[in-house]
Amino acid sequence: MIKCAIVTVGDELLYGNIDDTNATWLSQELTNSGAVVSTRITVGDGLADIQGALEVALNKAEVVILTGGLGPTQDDKTREAIAGFCKRPLVRDEGLASSLEKHFAPRGPRVVALNEKLAWVCEGSEILPNTKGTAVGTWVEEGQGAIISLPGVPYEMKIIMEEEVLPRIRSRYDVEPPFIQWIMTAGQGESSLSVALESIEQNMPKEVALAYLPSLQGVRLRLTSSNELAKESIKIARAIEDRLGHLVFAKENTTLSHVVHNLLIEHKIKLAFAESCTGGNIMATLVKHPGSSQYLLGGHVVYSNDWKHKEIDVKKDLLASCGAVSEEVARSMAEGAKANAHSDMALAVTGIAGPEGGSPTKPVGTVHVALCYNKTTYHKKFRLHKDRAVNIALTTTLALNMIRLALQGSLEA
Structure with missing residues (x-):
């Protein structure tokens, strides 16, 4: 079974300016193809750093995949690092040079000159075409292994990996998908x-x-x-x-929101929302799925007590006696949203997302979720976290799960 190492290149990764999503995606794809990812390394843009990472990686794997550092600017040094590590010169690929000149000519001679760097590759490189950009990938055989370089831009890296690298790995190495x-x-x-x-x-x-x-x-x-x-x-x-x-x-690798999306379409449900502590996040999660217009009527983001009263008719005396974060108000919000929208189902959430606003009886993380469906209003109370973002995300998951359970007949009132 082939062992692979992943090296992601870029000061921005070490500084935490961006998340290293490339390494995660590469690990998943390689594992699904039957390769073993033996190590992952992140290094800065320095020439010596990249070459040091190559040495470590090739001691642990037969195939090393690098992403990043293939652009036209001064800080892009991956191609030079590979050539130096392999003790080979950089050579100009005339086919690449010609296509790059045609691509950048409309932008002027200075841009053409800057991007001419993209035509230089380590001697002996197998060119991996980039159908989404101008920086190609390369495959270089080195000793008993191979060094593969890919652009750091995720959508460019993915297309080269899918169209060029994974097919070569499957044909050249002993891999069996688990x-x-x-x-x-x-x-x-x-x-x-x-x-x-x-x-x-x-x-x-x-x-x-x-x-x-x-x-x-x-x-x-x-x-x-x-x-x-x-x-x-x-x-x-x-x-x-x-x-x-x-x-x-x-029973497949999918998301809860996608499952709920499909259930709502299957059951021909018209849905409305009344969100307080989540600020519209539950509705936004469903809107990400194409076809959500088949079931989604709309929603109210009712943060203040006045707005809860004006928009969905939560009674002022109920808000005064029970407080906005209560079972009674959550139920009233769901029922008011359903009545306003004339929907089949309405979901409401109210809670204390934090980090402030809690009390001994209603601490930060207290959340009430109500679902009005089939002439029944269901309610659940949760004690979640102290972190605001975590509470919003968890409440979204819990609310979507209540919709799922209701449609599957498993939700208790």
């Missing part, structure tokens, strides 16, 4: 799921691995095995699904 199953859950944390699945895990063959991948959108369970153990792995997955019941929202 047998992977996904079980997506919402409603319980990682620890609770682990306790529930303890007896199943204890009886699993050691060649079948169960991974818990928690996030603010739920916990993904990944079962991995060889293809020879696929039947056994499928049996384990079915046992896990039976054990967890309604906590499972999908």
Whole structure:
């Protein structure tokens, strides 16, 4: 089985100016192709730093994939680093030079001269065309391994990886994609799921691995095995699904919002929202999916008490007696939004996102979610976190999960 190392290049990564999404994506794609990612390294733009990373990476893997540092500016040194490491000269690829000149000619001779650097590659390089940009990738055989360089721009890196690199890896190396199953859950944390699945895990063959991948959108369970153990792995997955019941929202690697989106379309539901502490985030999460107009009527962002009263008719005496963050107000918000929109379903949230605004009886992280559907108003109270962004994200997940459970007939009033 082939081992791969990933080297991401750029001072901006070390400074924390941008997230290293390239390394994450590359790891996923290589793993799904049957390669083993043995190490990941992030280095700055310095020539010596890149060459040092190459030395470390090639000691741990047969294939090294670098991203970044292939642009036309002074700080882009990856091509020079590869040539120096391999003790080969940089050579001008005349085909690249010609296409680059044609591409940049309308912008003037200075731009053409600046980008001429993109035509130079390490001697012996196999050119990996870039259909989304001007900086090509390269494949250089070095000793018993290979050094692959890709642009740092994510959409350019991905297209070269998908069209050029992965097909070569599959044809040139001994790779067998693992047998992977996904079980997506919402409603319980990682620890609770682990306790529930303890007896199943204890009886699993050691060649079948169960991974818990928690996030603010739920916990993904990944079962991995060889293809020879696929039947056994499928049996384990079915046992896990039976054990967890309604906590499972999908049996593929997808999102809760996408599942809810499809359920709303399937059930021909018209939906409205009344959001306070989430500020429209729940509705925005669904709007990201094409086709949301089939079910989404609209929503109210009702942050202040006055606006709750004016927009969705929450009574002033109810707000005064119970407070905006209460079961009573959440229920009234959902019912008011449903009445306003003449919808089949309406969801409302009210809470204290933080970091301030809490009290001993209603601390930061207190959230009420109400769902009005089929002449019933459902309610759930949650005590979440002290972090504002975390509370907004968790509330969004919990609210979407209530919609899912209601449509699947598993939500208790």
